[in-house]
Amino acid sequence: EVQLVESGGGLVQPGGSLRLSCAASGLAFRDDWMHWVRQAPGKGLVWVAHINGDGRTTTYADSVKGRFTVSRDNVKKTLFLQMNSLRGEDTAFYYCARSGYRYASDVWGQGTMVTVSS
Amino acid sequence: QSALTQPASVSGSPGQSITISCTGTSSDVGGYESVSWYQQYPGKAPKLLIYEVNNRPSGVSNRFSGSKSGNTASLTISGLQAEDEADYYCSSYTYHGTRVFGGGTELTVL
Numbered sequence: 001e002v003q004l005v006e007s008g009g010g011l012v013q014p015g016g017s018l019r020l021s022c023a024a025s026g027l028a029f030r031d032d033w034m035h036w037v038r039q040a041p042g043k044g045l046v047w048v049a050h051i052n053g054d055g056r057t058t059t060y061a062d063s064v065k066g067r068f069t070v071s072r073d074n075v076k077k078t079l080f081l082q083m084n085s086l087r088g089e090d091t092a093f094y095y096c097a098r099s100g101y102r103y104a105s106d107v108w109g110q111g112t113m114v115t116v117s118s
Numbered sequence: 119q120s121a122l123t124q125p126a127s128v129s130g131s132p133g134q135s136i137t138i139s140c141t142g143t144s145s146d147v148g149g150y151e152s153v154s155w156y157q158q159y160p161g162k163a164p165k166l167l168i169y170e171v172n173n174r175p176s177g178v179s180n181r182f183s184g185s186k187s188g189n190t191a192s193l194t195i196s197g198l199q200a201e202d203e204a205d206y207y208c209s210s211y212t213y214h215g216t217r218v219f220g221g222g223t224e225l226t227v228l
Contacts, residue, residue, distance in 0.1 A: 035217070037164075037219075044121070044205075044207065044219060044220070044221045044222040045156070045158075045164065045207050045209075045219040045222065046121075046219060047209070047216060047217040047218060047219055050216075050217070059214075059215050059216055060216075061119060061216060062119055063119075095163060095164070097164075100166075100175075101154075101166075101169040101170065101173075101175075102152070102170070103150070103152035103153075103154060103169065103170060103209075103210075103211045103217075104152075104154035104166055104168075104169035104170070104209070105154075105164075105166060106166045106169075106175055108163040108164055108165075109163065110163055111163060
């Protein structure tokens with residue numbers, strides 16, 4: 001079964017850091033572009049970042065550039081999102097997703113909740 | 119990176135057809151054959167319905183179809199069913215090498 005499972009969410013104070021993980025199973029992973037997408041409670045989807053298969057190409061939304069870093073371990077089939085200098089507006093469910101098609105994500109995790117609050 | 123523009127809500131009766139629009143610019147929707155559509159139920163992860171404007175992944179009902187004209191893409195759901203009641207999002211690749219989503223449309227089946 002193709003599956004993505006996120007972990008690492010939780011409550012963190014403003015200015016703090018958190019590292020999210022996304023474990024993949026049932027897919028090749030090393031050839032896949034991977035994305036992070038977030039959704040604040042009751043709000044819409046917002047693209048956060050993506051990374052190519054070998055990890056050498058990364059792109060970020062302006063709202064997280066310089067604060068978030070996406071990386072991957074193809075041996076462990078795991079995607080990461082290092083989040084620093086967290087703000088209240090970063091509070092959201094964070095989903096990892098695979099680009100099974102060139103511009104679309106066909107496999108999504110169940111999401112992990114990040115709450116930034118004092 | 120402004121969000122693509124979708125209507126906040128649409129509604130229709132069972133059996134009818136509805137269309138959800140997604141408007142962007144020549145730097146995203148109009149510039150690439152990259153529009154995708156997702157369905158999301160409350161508390162669940164999004165599900166891919168359409169990729170590259172008008173292609174359905176295996177397993178997605180042929181009641182869902184996509185199209186594009188200029189800077190506006192559209193998702194049409196024909197033969198509306200109660201189970202189609204959900205939120206729908208469009209997405210596009212952008213000139214900056216990023217992705218952008220629409221604000222989402224809540225579909226109500228009357």
